[in-house]
Amino acid sequence: MAISVMAFLLKPAADRKAAGITVSDLVIKSDNGTEIGKLPSKYFHTNLHHCSDVGRLAFLDAQQRINKINSIARTMMEDGGSVSCIVELLEDPEDAKLNLKPELDGVKRTAVDCRKECEDVKKKFEYWHRVIIHLSQTALDLRAEKASAQKNLHTARERGGKAQDELDCLFSLPPIEEPSYYDELDTAQRLAGPMTSAPKLNRGYIANFGTAWLGIKSKVSRDEDQEYEEAHRAKHERKYQQIIDKERERREAQRKLAEEEVNDARVREATILGQIEQAVKDLSLEEDKLVDAKASLVKASSDLKRLGNHELGLVMKKVDVFLETIERNVQGGSDGNNVSINLGKTSKKRVLEAALQIQGRFSVISDISSAYVKISNTCIREAINRIREAINRMELLSKVDGFDWETKREEFSQWCLEAIDQIHCISKDTSDHIGETMQNRIQMLEQRAIEAAEEAAEDE
Incomplete structure (x- = not known):
């Protein structure tokens, strides 16, 4: 018995x-x-x-x-x-x-x-x-607690499924194209401001008087003025390029950060789901x-x-x-x-x-x-x-x-x-x-x- x-x-x-x-x-x-x-x-x-x-x-x-x-x-x-x-x-x-x-x-x-x-x-x-x-x-x-836990698990899985659908939807969108060089240059010019004229080169009182009143400019002076203007233009172009490079680095950093966050989210999701599945299995x-x-x-x-x-x-x-x-x-x-x-x-x-x-x-x-x-x-x-x-x-x-x-x-x-x-x-x-x-x-x-x-x- x-x-x-x-x-x-x-x-x-x-x-x-x-x-x-x-x-x-x-x-x-x-x-x-x-x-x-x-x-x-x-x-x-x-x-x-x-x-x-x-x-x-x-x-x-x-x-x-x-x-x-x-x-x-x-x-x-x-x-x-x-x-x-x-x-x-x-x-x-x-x-x-x-x-x-x-x-x-x-x-x-x-x-x-x-x-x-x-x-x-x-x-x-x-x-x-x-x-x-x-x-x-x-x-x-x-058994009643298990039924309640299974219900909560089902709800959590539904939320996880919706989040996964949203994530898949985002990944299904076409990638954001990199702007062209001219678009980047235009943006850099707007951020840096328009390029101003180069200030006049100071050659001394006599040379400046001759140039101003007599209109006489030697070949050496003309070459110096051209080099001075080119240097001024190159300075602005370097400033534009620095702005463009910084924007590219910022976008790349954001892209890597987003990828890392997505990967971390996927790892966490897989870990949590694995723990939940194991808990349910142990409970069963x-x-x-x-x-x-x-x-x-x-x-x-x-x-x-x-x-x-x-x-x-x-x-x-x-x-x-x-x-x-x-x-x-x-x-x-x-x-x-x-x-x-x-x-x-x-x-x-x-x-x-x-x-x-x-x-x-x-x-x-x-x-x-x-x-x-x-x-x-x-x-x-x-x-x-x-x-x-x-x-x-x-x-x-x-x-x-x-x-x-x-x-x-x-x-x-x-x-x-x-x-x-x-x-x-x-x-x-x-x-x-x-x-x-x-x-x-x-x-x-x-x-x-x-x-x-x-x-x-x-x-x-």
């Missing part, structure tokens, strides 16, 4: 990604909203350890209490026990009038004590069931693991609920049937003289059958509980220690590269598989033992029924 639930708790508890998952509500509540417990931590993997510990303690407590019930049942069946005493009293009506009612009252008190023990066991398993359900809800909450993997854990927890919770409501209920039902079998045949009033004995050989057989069923049911549950405790004392105890060791290593593992982490995780996953195999082997051995024990009890029941039938035939 619920034997494998502890093994299923191992993998999600030791998984690296589970370490960052938190539980929104730490309070464990009953159906009516009453607080019945509290989780020890907000972290999911720590609470998985707590869940495993709660189950282990529930099994230990169940073993102790059910062993007590089993001991009571065996004592009732032994020679001199309550059942034997009642059967002997039924053989002597006079003795039954005096002692049968106290014996029946003692059996009833024992049944009440057994019922209380069963209810206490049931409460422990119900609390474990509540913890499992509470943790399984975390998986559902994570974690969701799958938590969904698997949730499925295991839900199955275990239903098994535990059935264990509490069905198996333990059957125990007390058998006790009630046993008492009703006797009370149907023994009617006692307030006056001991009014007790009538109607229990014949066939009724005795039914009493023995009911008693054997009680003992058999208690013994089966004791065997199951012993199997749970055996698992707790072997596989699970070692597993819990190794889980805690794995958690201590998580901080160190988070600092190594992915290859080393995968190797370490594979090693631990292999151990988990081995632990699960051990649990299944113990479960199978226990089931075989229970089947053998039940077969022996059935043979005992058949033998008792045959003996009772033979005695009834002899009386007839």
Whole structure:
């Protein structure tokens, strides 16, 4: 039934990604909203350890209490026990009038004590069931968060797509042509201003007087004036060229800057998209693991609920049937003289059958509980220690590269598989033992029924 639930708790508890998952509500509540417990931590993997510990303690407590019930049942069946005493009293009506009612009252008190023990066991398993359900809800909450994250991712991708379309549109435009030299020269002339005439060359008072009044200019003077004007024109042309070169350098710098910004934007876009894709992939993997854990927890919770409501209920039902079998045949009033004995050989057989069923049911549950405790004392105890060791290593593992982490995780996953195999082997051995024990009890029941039938035939 619920034997494998502890093994299923191992993998999600030791998984690296589970370490960052938190539980929104730490309070464990009953159906009516009453607080019945509290989780020890907000972290999911720590609470998985707590869940495993709660189950282990529930099994230990169940073993102790059910062993007590089993001991009571065996004592009732032994020679001199309550059942034997009642059967002997039924053989002597006079003795039954005096002692049968106290014996029946003692059996009833024992049944009440057994019922209380069963209810206490049931409460422990119900609390474990509540913890499992509470943790399984975390998986559902994570799925809702994942859906919201996927929606936000879809929106971000749409914005990124629009930005990419705009970028592609810009790149699809024809390139800006470089202006012609004459356009550049015209721009430079506008920026530098029109070229002024060269100031007159000062050659001295006599030379200037002759040139001004007589109009006489020597060839040397004419050559000097021409060189002076050419130098003045070259100065302006160099100024124009400097302006043109600066404009070209500015445009080239802007072009390179734009290209670098575009390249950087593309790199950032690719990096962010890669991180988002990886985050979604990790989230999907974690969701799958938590969904698997949730499925295991839900199955275990239903098994535990059935264990509490069905198996333990059957125990007390058998006790009630046993008492009703006797009370149907023994009617006692307030006056001991009014007790009538109607229990014949066939009724005795039914009493023995009911008693054997009680003992058999208690013994089966004791065997199951012993199997749970055996698992707790072997596989699970070692597993819990190794889980805690794995958690201590998580901080160190988070600092190594992915290859080393995968190797370490594979090693631990292999151990988990081995632990699960051990649990299944113990479960199978226990089931075989229970089947053998039940077969022996059935043979005992058949033998008792045959003996009772033979005695009834002899009386007839």
